[in-house]
Amino acid sequence: MMKIKVYNQEGKIVKEIELPKEIFELKINPNFLHQVIVCQMSNRRQGTAHTKTRAEVSGGGRKPWPQKGLGRARHGSIRSPIWKGGGVAHGPRKEKNYKKKIPKKMRRKALLMALSSKAKDKELILLDNLEIKEGKTKEMAQILEKLKIKGKSILLALPSLDKKIILASRNIPKLSTIQAKDLNALDVLNSKYLLMPLSSIEVIKKTFLK
Template sequence: MPKVNVYNVLGEQVGEMELKDSIFGVEINEHAMYEMVKNHLANRRQGTQCVKTRAEVRGGGRKPWRQKGTGRARQGSIRAPHWTGGGVSFAPKPRDYSYNVPKKVRRVAMKSAFSSKVVENEMIVLDELNLAEPKTKEMAKILANIKAGKKALIVMDEKNDNVIKSVKNIPNVKATLVSTLNVYDILNYDSFIITKGAVSKVEEVYA
């Protein structure tokens, strides 16, 4: 079983925690993680782009000049794609880019992401994280105490509005819950900061 140190908000080690091999010690499957990152980015796309085809562009109903005898190339409409102001060939239209990934692949990817953070020593476990009031300065001090990286993801087991509000004004720091955790966020941040309660919840959910 992999072991990690547990710290308090002052950056002092207050103990150790054993992690489940089946979640934090699995063989890392890079392809599964790639599939989940690709899926996450695809699902985020709005797909609202829209360009007009020659059928939708205004004008061009009359043939610009007669077919023969002018010495110029034959033309049927001034709204053909090769004309300025004409329609676009194979124009992009609104579409849904989202798709589903099999549940087994999702689970393998999540476990691989967790394990990669343990292997790379980017996982920081806190005994607890509570703030009496929203204070950006206080949160920045805590991150400095635990030596978090420039990009940090804070994972909690329960919603804490004070923590969420305190990180909003800190660049490249995000607070999230176990229930909304995804592979993209885990891999995108340098430091994976998680509370003991959240670790227990992760082991319960992905057991």
């Protein structure tokens, strides 16, 4: 079993624990992870990019000049894609759906691989407890500074919804919060460090090891 140090909010080591191998010691398959993450990124696309075709741009119903006799190139509309202010050829259309279905087992396996990767690369930081008294940004900033990860990209996984922690975290650049039950491979691997209290591991067990 993999051992990891547990810190308090002062940044001091309080104990060492063994991580559950069914969560943090999976064999990592990069191709599998890539497949799931690409799907998750696609599912977050809004698909709102939209361009008008020559038929949708207003104007251009009349031929700009006669076909013959002027010595100019022939044109049928000033809204042709080759004209400035004309329609767009082959541009994005908002009706496109980027959603991709990912089986639940694949999502879970990818998450556990991502967690295993963080543990293996020493990018998992565990706290014995996380408590914010006033919901002030300063409180969270001090904790990150004592853990020597301030200014880094961090995902904070909470065991449950804690308004004070979320308030204290939301103005800190590169720090994102998520409930442990909502963890996913994309968010875990998008951050340099995964920070969580010990109680979050129990939530992960109950949610993803059914």
